[in-house]
Amino acid sequence: MSPAEIAPLLFLPDAVVFDMDGLMLDSERAINDCMARASRELGHDLPDSLWLQMIGGGDGLCRRLLAERIGDDATVELLACTEAMYDVVADAGIDHRPGIVELLDWLVAHGIPRAVATSTRRPLAMRKLAAAGLLPYFDAVATSSDVAAPKPAPDVYLLAASKLGIDPLRCLVLEDSPTGVRAALAAGMTPVQVPDMLVPDDAARALGHRIVGSLGDAQRLLEARLAAA
Structure with missing residues (x-):
């Protein structure tokens, strides 16, 4: 994504909520x-x-x-x-997806809270995040063990926002799958999709969310919003 292609996000989020598998980890x-x-x-x-x-x-x-x-x-x-x-x-320790550490470091440096919202059960999610060295970056972790309904229901994203004490409307979500995007939208959050193994089809694109090619591109969206503020 070149600078000319970067349209800033409509708002600077009060928090960023991350999916885990396929988004942060090559799991x-x-x-x-x-x-x-x-x-x-x-x-x-x-x-x-x-x-x-x-x-x-x-x-x-x-x-x-x-x-x-x-x-x-x-x-x-x-x-x-x-x-x-x-x-x-x-x-x-599962390999990181490219750009995740750089993005997390940027969010930490700018004081933007971070949470995980994953379809993985809690014991395994915590082990995976710890083994990959990512757990210390997060203020909260919400998993499928903690909610009644999995994605595409909004439950795990709403729980993540609640744990952070932040209005879901002020949260940016980073997701790799259409299922997760639908969950984020149902929670009232703003999703940016970073596809991994699944190429977004017409149904996914019709959801109207931003789709970018990498976590680096997602970081540049945030940088552009901060510069425009």
Whole structure:
């Protein structure tokens, strides 16, 4: 994104709320790889497109999509095998998405509060953030364990705003998936999408939110807003 292409955000947010998987951590590729390896080890013939359908949807969606293909019992076995593989990867520290540390450092330097709102369950989310060295950057963490309904329901984003003590209308959300974007919009927040593995389709683009190519571009949007203030 060149300077000429940067239209400032309509407001300087009082807080920035981050999705985790696929936005800050390269975990979508990691979990998809574990699930594909577990599937092969257990003798299931599942298409790569199935893993993409699960991105941003939480545990319930994953279970339903798998059960439709291989049945309930096989799904339980596959997810247990996947979890064992993924635990090893997560505890070793999942790679950062490019630009995340620079953006977080910029927000800290400008005193803008930060929270995580993730579809991952709390114990695993905290382990992943800690192992990746990102947990100290955040003032609050909201997870799927803490709310009644997962994304695209707004619950986890509303909880993140509540934990920060900030009006949802004054929060900027950074998300990689359309599911998360819908959750942020339902919470009354302003989402900026940084796509990872899923290219936004026409339905996603029709939501009318800003879509950028990288976390660096998202940072430049904030810098442009600050300069215009």
